[in-house]
Amino acid sequence: MIGRLDNVVIQTVCRLLIPPIQLFALYVIAHGHYSPGGGFQGGCILGASFILMVIAYDIKEAKRMMSEKVNTILSSLGVIIYSGIGVVCLILSANYLDYGILNKILPVTIAEARALGIFGVEVGVGITVMAVMVSIFLNLASGGEHGETEE
């Protein structure tokens, strides 16, 4: 009896809280180069929002939303975004991760090109960290059976 009431309270509160948490995480990622925050911190908060969903609902619900395949692809995608920005700088004949050269393809000044370059890198890092946090938690919570039914 108490269990069922508890569940309703937790599920409602989580349903209300998770979108603001994710919004706050995106805010933290976007302001990383200028104030406290950054890719890793924002990614952890995003990952924590998914873990909150596991705590509130069943683990099967969370696995339905973030299957192992999606997690793996997202974690690779983040690193490819990060390295991809560096490779774009290489192609434009500057050193690796020398974001200033990006003002040749984007209509901004050199200083703003650097800020945009760092922002892109932070987004990549945030995506990877979120996928890895969720993946670690789901693997440990299900005792290693998460993803074992994949091909």
Add this chain to the structure above:
Amino acid sequence: MTAQAPILIIIIPLIASFLNVIIGLWRKRLCYPLVIITLGLSVILSISILNTVIIQGVIHYRLGGWEPPWGIEYVIDHLNAFILIIVSFISFTIAIYSKRNVEQEFPEKTVYFYTIYLLLVTGLLGITITGDVFNLYVFLEITSLAVYALIAIGRDKAPLASFNYLIMGTIGACFYLLGVGYLYIATGSLNMADLGRLLPDLYHSKAVLVAFAFFVVGVAIKMALFPLHVWLPDAYTYAPSTVSAFAASTMTKVGVYVMIRIMFTVFEPRFSIVMLPSTEILGWVASGAMIFGGILAIAQTDVKRMLSYILIAEVGYIVIGVSVANRMGFTGALLHILFDAFTMACLFMAAGAVMHKTGETSIHGFRRLHRRMPLTMAAFSIAALSAIGVPPFAGFFSKWYLVLGAIDAGKWIFAVLLLLSSLLIAIAFFRVIENIYFAPSDHAHNGVGQEEIVRDETPLSMLVPILTMAAGILILGFFSGKIVSAVIQFTVPGGF
């Protein structure tokens, strides 16, 4: 293109490892060609870097365009380029070898195995190429985490062995980080060349002394120097064949490279040799490694475990070469890094081939294998003779330099211990070689008929890498003079 080679050699395996995950989830059979192409490219790039260094001198590459010491800088001199080419060539060869092994032992984990393998190669190449002490810590941890994961896939005791390795390896990396912290407190800089310039005024301070101690102990745990080697035999015995071959031939050697960098580039040679008796202590510790490794190798019944103890002895040889602190000894140490990488790779790959065919690696399981797998056993014997130090195989040339270096420094006891340890390794290998070639047939008393042993050689994709390493051992020994005069003589630190 060649101006960007220092960074391309790092990011090509890195991006390939993450592309491998995406491609592998789509088509599993494309993983192996991707790995081979990537590592082939990194071999070509490392040869080009060595060429540039021989012609032009030291290469400086600034990441992000920032000047050192504010930015991270990759510095490549002769020592770096030498180790880069060893690591990339061995990783390429073992990747070719790995196909059958992965198919037999863990086929459902192919995609993730190759991903972590490429990450491991990225980490090792990164440790070798960077010129910034904190960047080295990051790459060191990338390497270590990849190795813990790969070792744990092996057979019976592998997860427990990997857990032990994790605990000890993390202590080593944390000690390294503490050393970096103390140096940062004392000087405010993290760039190796800058530290080399700023530190000589501070050699009297206790913080710098403690930093040196933390560095040496931390790196000694990572490269399995004598009293801190305890994690190595378990970890390399139960790991999959590919992983033990790769880790045994490269990880310990890269650890020695880090120690050489710290003792002779970040801290000046006169600090490491004259002001602190660190080379004396390292010499005695390495002698312990040689004798202890030799004695315990004789006591084993499993071939892979015996090879792990011989690896501990080989690390002892290299550190003795560094510790006698003269030109001959240092040359011997670097030549021994090259030849020992080839020898250990060949030995572990041959043991893995035997495991692939017979399912066990005990010494008894090698009985009369020269009928069944003649080429593999020939390669094993060549590598064994090189590890012992028999001319004309490669190991003889490097041990010759080491003994000459010990005699030059007046340390006769080290020369005697070197030869004694070679004798112990010879005894250890002779038990296996006797079993392979000279064991009496089991069915001699049967009377009914002789047992017909069919020739059942290892598959070609495993045989070609083993034979390549054996050919390397045969040929490179004769070129050792050329290698010394072209590359190694420029790596010896000044003042030797």
Add this chain to the structure above:
Amino acid sequence: MEFIIGKFNYWVYIILMMIGFYAMIAKSNLVKKLVGMNIFQTAIILFFISIGSKKGVTIPIIQEGAGDAVNQAVNSARYMNPLPHVLMLTAIVVMVSTFGVALALIIMIFRKYKTLEEDEILESLRSGEEN
């Protein structure tokens, strides 16, 4: 007295590090070893951050308001050194990754030996070898 109070950040970090180190060596449960490793690494991170501060400075976040700092130079003597903070971000990421790998290894060990006490595992290995 000056020796203890003047350098109390060093004392705190040494005591925490030794507690973590003791737990890694002396405890027999594998999860307790991991917790000890975590305390050890956290002590190092604490130490690094504590060396960045000096007398009378504030946290390294620019304080004049959003648009101002773009137009004026920052008075760097008012803020503490931000470089150790940035280095320790990387070290925290490494710590979390090592912890994740270690927990995955512990799950594999538990599935195989059904226990997480080190002496019980060694006992079962020894009796397995005798059979």
